[in-house]
Amino acid sequence: xxxxxxxxxxPDTTADKRIDPATKQLVRSGVETVLNxxxxxxxxxxxxLKEKIGGDTTVTIVTMAPESxxxxxxxxxxxxxxxxxxxxxxxxxxxxxxxxxxxLAQAIKKNGFDLVLCxxxxxxxxxxxxxxxLAEFLGVPGITHARKLEVEGTTVRAERxxxxxxxxxxxxxxxxxSVTKSMNTPRYPALKGIMGAKKKTIAIAxxxxxxxxxxxxxxGARTELIDLVSPPTRGKGEVFQAADAVAGATKIIEFLRERxxx
Amino acid sequence: xxxxxxxxxxxxxxxxxxxxxxxxxxxxxxxxxxDFVRSxxxxxxxGWFEAGTFPRSMPRELGSLGLLGxxxxxxxxxxxxxxxxxxxxxxxxxxxxxxxxxxxxQGSLAMYPIHAYGSEAQKTTxxxxxxxxxxxxxxxxxxxxxxxxxxxxxxxxxxxxxxYVIDGTKAWITSGGIADVAIVWAHVDPQPxxxxxxxxxxxxxxxxxxxxxTTRNIERxxxxxxxxxxxxxLADCYVPASAMLPGVRGMRGxxxxxxxxxxxxxxxxxxxARACYEAALAYAxxxxxxxxxxxxxxxxxxxxxxxxxxxxxxxxxxxxxGRLKDADTLAPAHxxxxxxxxxxxxxxxxxxxxxxxGASGITLEYPIMRHMNNxxxxxxxxxxxxxxxxxxxxxxxxxxxxx
Numbered sequence: 316x317x318x319x320x321x322x323x324x325x326p327d328t329t330a331d332k333r334i335d336p337a338t339k340q341l342v343r344s345g346v347e348t349v350l351n352x353x354x355x356x357x358x359x360x361x362x363x364l365k366e367k368i369g370g371d372t373t374v375t376i377v378t379m380a381p382e383s384x385x386x387x388x389x390x391x392x393x394x395x396x397x398x399x400x401x402x403x404x405x406x407x408x409x410x411x412x413x414x415x416x417x418x419l420a421q422a423i424k425k426n427g428f429d430l431v432l433c434x435x436x437x438x439x440x441x442x443x444x445x446x447x448x449l450a451e452f453l454g455v456p457g458i459t460h461a462r463k464l465e466v467e468g469t470t471v472r473a474e475r476x477x478x479x480x481x482x483x484x485x486x487x488x489x490x491x492x493s494v495t496k497s498m499n500t501p502r503y504p505a506l507k508g509i510m511g512a513k514k515k516t517i518a519i520a521x522x523x524x525x526x527x528x529x530x531x532x533x534x535g536a537r538t539e540l541i542d543l544v545s546p547p548t549r550g551k552g553e554v555f556q557a558a559d560a561v562a563g564a565t566k567i568i569e570f571l572r573e574r575x576x577x
Numbered sequence: 578x579x580x581x582x583x584x585x586x587x588x589x590x591x592x593x594x595x596x597x598x599x600x601x602x603x604x605x606x607x608x609x610x611x612d613f614v615r616s617x618x619x620x621x622x623x624g625w626f627e628a629g630t631f632p633r634s635m636p637r638e639l640g641s642l643g644l645l646g647x648x649x650x651x652x653x654x655x656x657x658x659x660x661x662x663x664x665x666x667x668x669x670x671x672x673x674x675x676x677x678x679x680x681x682x683q684g685s686l687a688m689y690p691i692h693a694y695g696s697e698a699q700k701t702t703x704x705x706x707x708x709x710x711x712x713x714x715x716x717x718x719x720x721x722x723x724x725x726x727x728x729x730x731x732x733x734x735x736x737x738x739x740x741y742v743i744d745g746t747k748a749w750i751t752s753g754g755i756a757d758v759a760i761v762w763a764h765v766d767p768q769p770x771x772x773x774x775x776x777x778x779x780x781x782x783x784x785x786x787x788x789x790x791t792t793r794n795i796e797r798x799x800x801x802x803x804x805x806x807x808x809x810x811l812a813d814c815y816v817p818a819s820a821m822l823p824g825v826r827g828m829r830g831x832x833x834x835x836x837x838x839x840x841x842x843x844x845x846x847x848x849x850a851r852a853c854y855e856a857a858l859a860y861a862x863x864x865x866x867x868x869x870x871x872x873x874x875x876x877x878x879x880x881x882x883x884x885x886x887x888x889x890x891x892x893x894x895x896x897x898x899g900r901l902k903d904a905d906t907l908a909p910a911h912x913x914x915x916x917x918x919x920x921x922x923x924x925x926x927x928x929x930x931x932x933x934x935g936a937s938g939i940t941l942e943y944p945i946m947r948h949m950n951n952x953x954x955x956x957x958x959x960x961x962x963x964x965x966x967x968x969x970x971x972x973x974x975x976x977x978x979x980x
Contacts, residue, residue, distance in 0.1 A: 389601060505642050505655075506647045506665075507655045509606055
């Protein structure tokens with residue numbers, strides 16, 4: 316079984332981020348690039364399936380990123396993925412969700428797949444739209460926000476998180492599943508995995524070599540960023556001077572009651 | 578016209594961007610261990626230190642990460658570079674010196690001698706289990722009366738039948754009370770009246786369930802509290818001849834092991850010092866006195882600048898020794914330069930960091946005093962600063978101040 320996991324390279328989630336007002340792009344210099352933390356759950360899900368199913372099951376990482384991101388992708392290989400496909404092309408720069416999903420779909424189709432796993436969203440743009448778009452381009456069912464996933468033969472059983480609970484769904488391979496944080500705890504890359512990852516293949520391909528026949532990147536973008544607005548700065552909080560602890564506690568309870576928080 | 582390049586960013590936690598020089602796989606080792614320490618160790622280590630315990634599950638957790646004997650090849654070990662091993666020690670000790678001590682003892686003092694000097698049977702019996710943390714190892718060299726002068730050890734192994742009977746007491750043994758196997762060094766069949774040069778010293782791989790082998794933990798420590806320190810007592814402890822390490826004789830055996838472990842310390846203490854510096858920096862930028870953060874006062878800035886300076890110098894020294902070790906050109910005296918300087922400066926950084934936190938600095942709410950107390954042990958174990966000074970002195974002058 317061929318499991319493909321899509322990953323995105325994002326600026327370190329803990330770093331302070333700044334937007335360049337001229338380009339409306341995130342300033343990436345001085346900020347370390349990491350694997351999108353949401354994608355680690357998808358990688359872990361893939362690895363657990365591989366361990367369970369065994370046989371000739373493989374886990375392949377797919378990403379679209381500049382070639383300089385190769386060593387970040389290696390973390391996924393150190394966790395246990397078998398190999399990686401990387402679309403690296405200057406013409407891919409500025410791709411929106413449509414372009415990214417389209418390009419990834421072509422590379423995934425070219426490689427062949429039974430199951431595509433995605434994180435639910437990225438920590439930088441946070442649109443959460445990619446899994447749906449990718450399933451559409453692949454022409455397969457998409458089960459989004461899965462918190463539980465089982466594969467038996469060609470049948471996939473999953474639990475989809477909903478606003479007030481979860482839905483049990485089944486579908487047949489091939490298909491796409493996006494994985495939520497409640498599915499698993501991503502493993503640490505162990506030392507042997509890190510050493511072994513040096514010998515694994517990261518196949519780098521241009522857009523053309525990946526079978527992408529339509530313009531993506533800035534040229535093919537279907538969305539345009541018109542303006543960026545900072546969230547309103549929060550006003551100063553109210554300060555109460557309480558005579559003693561009881562008066563203070565009473566005041567806090569009143570405050571919470573007014574807002575129906577207790 | 579040439580446009581001016583933007584001024585590169587200075588990261589307060591790695592001001593000279595020294596980690597940028599690391600290979601990508603070494604950086605991955607760093608991130609793995611750092612994540613583990615942040616999520617698993619830091620939330621709890623204050624409690625372990627206070628209670629004086631080392632969690633029983635820790636060896637297996639460290640083993641599953643592949644950190645035990647990671648710089649050895651084969652037998653379930655990862656075969657990482659010396660630099661990668663150093664980085665792991667640094668990140669572990671940013672958690673706690675006790676944690677790093679466990680890993681040092683397991684990998685460098687228990688696994689290394691078996692790997693370097695052991696028989697094939699000793700290797701296959703012990704190394705894979707020690708690598709996963711299923712088994713725990715310790716190293717018995719020091720005794721109550723013989724620390725800096727290990728050659729004077731009283732422990733003996735006397736031939737009896739097809740094996741040896743070991744008698745003696747080893748002291749200050751990290752992991753002793755929880756160990757499954759001990760590497761015990763002893764004079765073999767010593768002849769009365771002959772000067773103790775140590776040429777008759779051999780190492781033995783002794784399972785701790787051997788009759789005559791008992792341990793007693795050393796309590797009431799004010800340092801390395803999240804680490805087990807024990808006394809090993811061997812009384813009429815019979816081991817077969819196959820328990821002897823065949824590949825080495827004389828003091829070169831134990832000293833080569835210490836050299837491995839000392840190398841890890843050179844890196845480890847950089848982690849402890851960094852943790853203290855980070856805590857002090859975070860405190861100084863948020864603690865307000867006279868209406869501004871104390872980090873804005875010149876005296877505090879001088880402290881922070883000096884701490885950062887020594888921290889970066891210590892890191893440069895560790896990285897340099899790592900390159901020498903990876904190139905197989907690391908001499909014991911080189912390691913002494915590293916241990917002497919880096920432990921001394923780490924302790925100085927810890928003490929300076931404590932002053933920035935004022936009273937808060939003495940509590941377990943912050944890591945500083947825990948590190949400071951731990952570093953007091955690190956200053957004297959694995960060769961006191963005095964011994965390392967004399968090793969350097971001998972390397973420089975060709976004259977030995979001790980034998």
